[in-house]
Amino acid sequence: MRYLTKSRFALALECLTKLYYVNKPEYANNSLDDPFLLELAKGGYQVGELAKYIFSNDPVADKITIDSDNNDEALKLTKEKLLSHSNTIIAEAAFRYESLFVRVDILEKKGNILSMYEVKSKSVDGDNEKFLTKKEDKVIAEWSSYLYDIAFQKFVLSRAETTKDFTLIPFLILVDKTKTCSIDGMNRMFKVIRKGKNSKEVLVQPGLKKSDLDTSVLKIINVSEYVDKIINKFPVPTNYGSAVSFEDFVNLASNKYSEDEKIVSPLSRECRTCQFNNRKPELQKLKSGFLECWKTKTNYDDNLLEKNLVTDLWYGGTKDLMDKLLTNGVYLINKISESDIMPKTENKNIIGMTLHQRRMEQINRIKAGTEEPFFDKIGFQSELASWAWPLHMIDFETTTPAIPFNKGRRPYEGIAFQFSHHIMEKNGSIRHAGQYISFEPGKFPNYEFLRELKKQLEVDNGSIFRYHNHENTYLNLIHAQLCTDPETPVDKDELQGFIREITSHAEGKEKLKGPRDMIDLFLIVRNYYYPPYAKGSNSIKKILPAIIKDSDFLRDKYSKPIYGKNLEIPSLNFERKIWIDLVFDNDPYRTLPKLFEGYGREELDELLSDLDEVADGGAAMSAYGYLQYSDVSQQMREEIRDALLRYCELDTMAMVMLIEGLMNK
Numbered sequence: 001m002r003y004l005t006k007s008r009f010a011l012a013l014e015c016l017t018k019l020y021y022v023n024k025p026e027y028a029n030n031s032l033d034d035p036f037l038l039e040l041a042k043g044g045y046q047v048g049e050l051a052k053y054i055f056s057n058d059p060v061a062d063k064i065t066i067d068s069d070n071n072d073e074a075l076k077l078t079k080e081k082l083l084s085h086s087n088t089i090i091a092e093a094a095f096r097y098e099s100l101f102v103r104v105d106i107l108e109k110k111g112n113i114l115s116m117y118e119v120k121s122k123s124v125d126g127d128n129e130k131f132l133t134k135k136e137d138k139v140i141a142e143w144s145s146y147l148y149d150i151a152f153q154k155f156v157l158s159r160a161e162t163t164k165d166f167t168l169i170p171f172l173i174l175v176d177k178t179k180t181c182s183i184d185g186m187n188r189m190f191k192v193i194r195k196g197k198n199s200k201e202v203l204v205q206p207g208l209k210k211s212d213l214d215t216s217v218l219k220i221i222n223v224s225e226y227v228d229k230i231i232n233k234f235p236v237p238t239n240y241g242s243a244v245s246f247e248d249f250v251n252l253a254s255n256k257y258s259e260d261e262k263i264v265s266p267l268s269r270e271c272r273t274c275q276f277n278n279r280k281p282e283l284q285k286l287k288s289g290f291l292e293c294w295k296t297k298t299n300y301d302d303n304l305l306e307k308n309l310v311t312d313l314w315y316g317g318t319k320d321l322m323d324k325l326l327t328n329g330v331y332l333i334n335k336i337s338e339s340d341i342m343p344k345t346e347n348k349n350i351i352g353m354t355l356h357q358r359r360m361e362q363i364n365r366i367k368a369g370t371e372e373p374f375f376d377k378i379g380f381q382s383e384l385a386s387w388a389w390p391l392h393m394i395d396f397e398t399t400t401p402a403i404p405f406n407k408g409r410r411p412y413e414g415i416a417f418q419f420s421h422h423i424m425e426k427n428g429s430i431r432h433a434g435q436y437i438s439f440e441p442g443k444f445p446n447y448e449f450l451r452e453l454k455k456q457l458e459v460d461n462g463s464i465f466r467y468h469n470h471e472n473t474y475l476n477l478i479h480a481q482l483c484t485d486p487e488t489p490v491d492k493d494e495l496q497g498f499i500r501e502i503t504s505h506a507e508g509k510e511k512l513k514g515p516r517d518m519i520d521l522f523l524i525v526r527n528y529y530y531p532p533y534a535k536g537s538n539s540i541k542k543i544l545p546a547i548i549k550d551s552d553f554l555r556d557k558y559s560k561p562i563y564g565k566n567l568e569i570p571s572l573n574f575e576r577k578i579w580i581d582l583v584f585d586n587d588p589y590r591t592l593p594k595l596f597e598g599y600g601r602e603e604l605d606e607l608l609s610d611l612d613e614v615a616d617g618g619a620a621m622s623a624y625g626y627l628q629y630s631d632v633s634q635q636m637r638e639e640i641r642d643a644l645l646r647y648c649e650l651d652t653m654a655m656v657m658l659i660e661g662l663m664n665k
Contacts, residue, residue, distance in 0.1 A: 001099060001258070002099065002257055002258050002260065003071070003096070003099055003100065003101035004099055004100050004101070004250070004253055004254040004257050004258070005101050005102065005103075006102055006103070006149055006152060006153065008022070008253075008257060009148075009149070009152045009250070009253065010145055010148075010149060012238075012249075012253040012257075013144070013145060013148055013236070013237070013238060014270065015238075015239055015265050015270060015274070016238065016239075016240050016252070016253060016256070016263040016265050017262060017263055017264055017265045017289070017293055018274075018275075018276060018289070019253060019256060019257045019263070020256075020260070020261070020262035020263070020289070021276040021289035022276075026286065026287050027276050027278075027286060027287045027288070027289050028276060028277065028278035028284060028286040028287065028288055028289075029275055029276055030275045030276075030277060031275040032599075032604070033198065034198065034596075034599070035198065035199055035200040036192060036193070036194040036195075036199075036200040037596060037599065037604065037622055039192045039200055039202075040192055040621075040622040040623075040625045040626055043121050043187070043401055043402035043403055043625070044120070044121035044402070045190075045192060045200065045202050046187060046190040046192065046202065046402065046403050047119060047120075047121045047175060047218070047402050047403065048105060048119045048202075049190045049202050049204060050186075050190065050213060050215060050217075050218065050403065051105070051106060051117070051119040051173045051215075051218055052064060052065070052091055052106065053208075053209075053210045053213050053215055054173070054215045054218065054220070055089045055106060055108060056089060056210070064089045064090060064091045065090075065091040065092050066078055066081075066090060066091065066092045066093055066094060066103075067092070071094065071096075071101060074092070074094035074103070075094045075095070075096055077094075078090060078093045078094045078095065078162075079162050081093075082107075082109060082162060082163075083162075085109065086109070086110075086111060087109060087110050087111070088108075088109045089106065089107070089108050089109075090104075090106070090107045090109070091105065091106050091107075092104070092105070093107040095156055095157050095160040095162065095163060096156075096160060097156050097159040097160045097161075098159075098254070099254050099255075099257075099258045100155075100156045100159075100250070100254055101156075102152065102153045102156045102157070104116050104117070104118075104153055104157070105117055105118050105119040105173075106119065106173070109166075112165075112166055112167055113166065113167045113169065114157070114163060114166040114167065114168050114169070115169045115171060116150065116153055116154060116157065116168060116169065116170045116171065117171045117172075117173050117220070118146070118149055118150040118153065118170070118171070118172050118173070119172075119173045120146055120172060120173070120174055120175075121175055121402045122146060122174055122175065123174065123175045123176070123177045123402075123411060123412050124174040124175065124176055124177065124219055124221070125177055125178060126176060126177070126178035126179075126219075129221075131143045131147065131223070131226050132226065132229075137234070138234055138235075138237065139226065139230065139234065139237070141237075144237055146172060147172075147223060147226050147227065147230060148230060148236075150170045150171075150172060150223060150227060151170070151226075151227045151230040151231055151246065152250065153170070154168050154170050154227055154231070155231060155246070155247070155250060169222065169224055170222075170223050170224055170227045171220055171221060171222055171223060172220075172221045172223050173218050173219070173220050173221075174218070174219050174221065175217060175218060175219070175402050175403075175411040175412065176216075176217055176218065176219040176411065177410055177411050177412050177413075178410070179216050179217045179219075179410060179411065180408060180409070180410055181214050181217055181403075181404040181406070181407060181408070181409055181410070181411070182214045182216075182407060183212070183213060183214045183407060184406060184407035184442065185405065185406075185441070185442045186213060186214060186403055186404065187401060187403040187404070187405050187625075187628060188205075188405075188441060188442070188628060188629060189204065189205040189208055189212070189213070190202050190203075190204055190205075190403075191203045191205075191629050191631075217403070217404070217410075217411050230246055231246045231247070232246075234246070236249040238265075239265050239266055239268045239270060240252075240263070240265050240266075264293060264296050264297065265293075266297070266326075267293065267294065267297050267298075267326050267331075268322075268323055268326065269315075269320075269322040269323050269326075271290065271293070271294070271311055272311045272322070274289070274290045274293075276288065276289030276290055277289070277290035277291070278290070278291070279291070279306060280306070291305050294309070294331070298331045300331065300332075304332070307332060307334075308332060308333040308334065308366050308535075309331060309332060309333070310322055310325050310326070310330060310331055310332065310333055310336070312333065312535050312536055313333055313336070313359065313362065313363070313536055314358065314359055314362055314536030314537070314538070315359075316355055316358070316526070316538070317355040318343075318355075321341060324340075325340060325341075328340065333362070333363055333366045333367075334363075334366050334367045336363050338360060338363075341356070341359060341360075341363075342356070343355075343356050350527070351379070351527055352376055352379045352526075352527025352528045353374075353376070353526070353527055353528070353530070358526065358530055361374045361530040362530060362532070362536055365530075365532050366532070370532070371532050371533065372532075373529065373530060373531040373532065373533075373546070373550050374529065374530040374531075375528065375529050375530075375662075375665055376527070376528040376529075377665065379527065379528045380524070380528045380529070380662055383524060383528070384663065387463040387519070388461055388462050388463045389425065389426040389462055389463075390423050390424060390425045390426065390460060390462040391423070391424040391462055391463050391465060391659065392421065392422070392423055392433075392457055392462050392463065392464045392465065393421065393422040393423075393424070393465045393652040393653075393655040393656055393659075394419055394420070394421050394453070394457075394464060394465070394466060394471060394518075394652060395419060395420050395466070395467070395471070395648055395651035395652045395655070396416055396418065396419050396470060396471050396474055397416075397417060397418035397419070397620040397621075397624070397644065397647075397648055398414055398415060398416045398417065398470070398474055398621075399414075399415050399417065399620075399621040399624050399625065400412045400413065400414050400415070400621075401415070401625065405441075405442060405444070405628060406442065406443075406444045408485075408486070408487075409444065413481075414446075414474055414477045414478075415444070415445065415446060415624075416445065416446050416449045416450075416474050416478065417437065417438045417439070417445050417449065417624055418435075418436060418437040418438070418449075418620070418624075418644060418645075418648050419435065419436050419449065419452075419453055419648065420432070420434075420435050420645075420648040420649045420651060420652040421433050421434040421435060421453075421456050421457075421652060422649075422652040422653055422655070422656050423462075424656055424659065424660075430569045430656055431569065431570045432569075432570060432571045432572045432573075432649055432652075432653070433456065434452075434456040434572075435572055435573075435645060435648065435649065436448075436449055436452040436453070437641060437644060437645060437648075439624065439627045439637065439640070439641050439644075441627070441628045441629065442628070446478050446481060447478075447482075447489050447495065449478075450475075450478055450495050450498070450499070451491070451495065454495065454498045457502070458498070461516065463516075463519055464502055464516060464518045464519065465518065465519050465520075465521050465655055465659075466518045466519070466520055466521070467520070467521045467522050467540050467651075467655060468520065468522040469520070471518060472503050472504060472518060472520075475499045475502070475503045476499065476503055476505050478495075478499065479496050479499045479500070479503075479505075482495060482496050483496075500514050501514040501515060501516050502514050502516045502517060502518055503517060503518065504517050504518075521540075521655055521658060521659070522538060522540075524662070525538055525543055525658070526538055528662075529543075529547075529662065531543065531546035531547060531549070531550055532546075533545065533546040533549050533550070534546040540651070540654050540655070540658070541589055541602055541605075541654075543658065544587070544588060544589070544654045544657060544658060545585070545586060545587040545588075545589075547657070547658055547661040547662070548580060548586050548587075548588075548657070548661070549586065550661065550665070551660075551661040551664060551665065553660065553661065553664040554580065554657055554660060554661050554664075555580055555586065557660075558578070558579040558580040558588075558657065559578060559579075559580045559581065560578065561576040561577070561578050563576075563577040563578075563579060563653075564576045564577050571649065572645070572649065573642070573645045573646045573649050574646065574649070577591075578591075579591065579653070579657070588650060588653075588654065588657075589601070589602050589650065589654075590602075592643075592646060592647060592650065593643065595619050595622075595623055595640070595643050595647075596619075596622070596623075599619075601619040601620075601643075601647050602619075604618050604619035604622065605618050605619050619647070620644060620647065620648075623640050623643070623644055624644075626640065627640055627641070
């Protein structure tokens with residue numbers, strides 16, 4: 001039986017066509033399917049284990065769990081537990097109705113009332129969270145997948161033989177960002193380990209009791225009101241086409257999935273993130289579900305579909321533009337006319353290219369068939385003239401754990417555990433000037449991190465560079481932590497003054513900049529440089545290979561072993577590093593070894609980028625989370641530390657190469 005499960009229902013909500021491609025080895029699937037790495041990144045399974053202790057005082061909360069992966073056995077065990085007790089708690093309870101099958105995270109039976117709890121690592125802002133739009137005519141997009149998930153479970157249980165006569169009350173258990181954790185090292189009480197190639201297990205600290213934990217960081221929310229509207233009133237938010245009721249959508253998805261029949265949904269902007277996409281099937285010999293959909297809908301042949309589709313256009317500053325193009329039957333970038341994308345208004349205060357002009361640079365170069373980049377040399381040199389030498393490049397690695405690592409911290413409170421720092425002198429000399437990493441279990445590193453950053457940057461008044469907003473955001477976050485921390489350090493004022501000196505921040509409606517406010521290289525690229533090789537992306541991981549392709553200077557300089565300890569460009573972590581090598585497609589990021597078996601750093605960052613609460617740097621977040629377990633061997637701890645140091649060093653060296661490339665164009 002091909003059951004429509006919770007995960008398959010969630011996939012159907014993304015796109016009904018995906019139900020046909022999922023779990024078929026002949027189709028490319030770019031989803032991260034390693035449960036171990038997923039849980040290291042987002043902490044969801046740990047949250048799930050903690051939630052059990054809300055309902056169980058037993059030293060081993062796992063006793064309430066239906067611990068079987070066999071569907072029939074899980075159904076049997078659930079029925080036995082449900083019928084043998086008037087009051088009971090069951091975790092991972094299994095229920096089936098026809099071809100629908102669900103496992104309920106936690107089920108609480110009190111007489112004829114069944115409370116269903118769906119546990120999510122998604123955060124909530126205390127009692128201030130809103131789930132419906134202002135008009136209350138639909139669920140807010142941010143909460144759609146979570147509420148439709150529990151609605152699907154209630155739908156199944158309301159029809160399943162063993163539960164159809166019960167009163168069903170649905171709840172979400174979420175992580176409350178407003179709560180302060182009263183227990184130190186609570187995350188280490190639930191250790192995620194790899195169990196086989198494609199599975200994981202959470203080892204609970206032996207003898208762990210509810211009194212050892214702080215379950216107040218989790219919030220239980222009765223969502224009956226929203227679930228009833230979803231099932232009985234709201235149309236399902238799907239790209240299928242016309243409005244579909246919840247029951248009709250479930251039946252459609254269930255029938256088509258059971259029969260293994262494809263539904264070709266309309267093309268939409270969601271296609272940009274389709275996981276079943278292999279734009280070059282000849283390289284991996286895997287089919288591309290994405291290409292099959294687009295071929296069916298556009299009637300273009302495979303050769304045309306491998307060209308520049310509108311999915312490759314840069315859509316910065318817009319929301320519905322791609323859907324507008326698709327509605328008008330425009331599928332290829334070279335078919336876009338300027339009138340198709342002309343904005344109603346445009347910000348005239350932008351220095352360099354406007355957002356519309358940048359899109360047109362991409363379109364016009366594709367139409368002309370040229371790979372020549374656009375570069376506003378005069379605009380860039382004007383920026384360059386304002387910089388104070390020497391130049392400082394910095395990059396942070398951070399994490400936001402769902403379960404706080406430390407007493408006195410809140411869920412998803414930011415931790416800055418690593419930075420790298422390169423210096424570039426006006427005479428062209430470059431050095432990896434410094435770094436910081438904290439990987440000891442249970443340590444809150446933010447203030448030590450800040451002190452070391454201050455120490456390294458205050459040696460002169462040179463310009464400081466970041467790439468995008470991350471570093472500015474985190475420094476302001478640490479400024480706020482210093483304001484609210486009950487045990488503030490003695491150098492609080494000095495540290496906060498340093499933050500205000502090198503960052504920008506808002507006070508009410510006023511935007512303030514420090515006298516040494518960091519310069520955003522992302523904006524330099526966006527305003528003055530467009531390389532066709534990056535295909536519209538402004539990520540430094542795409543811009544770096546692009547400028548290397550455009551720059552004879554960079555290719556000549558960094559194809560030689562000049563980078564390393566005691567070499568022309570001193571490094572703190574590399575011996576004799578050649579950054580540009582044809583073996584790695586001249587991409588420095590591809591020269592670094594894999595962090596976890598089977599996954600490189602860039603691949604993990606990309607695969608984890610769309611997870612809730614996980615920002616850029618998913619690979620580093622996973623590695624740091626793994627290092628928080630006290631029983632990781634010293635050898636493994638040092639190997640991961642060294643890998644993280646090299647990764648972060650490349651991020652700031654990439655900024656150096658980018659500046660060098662632009663200066664020598």
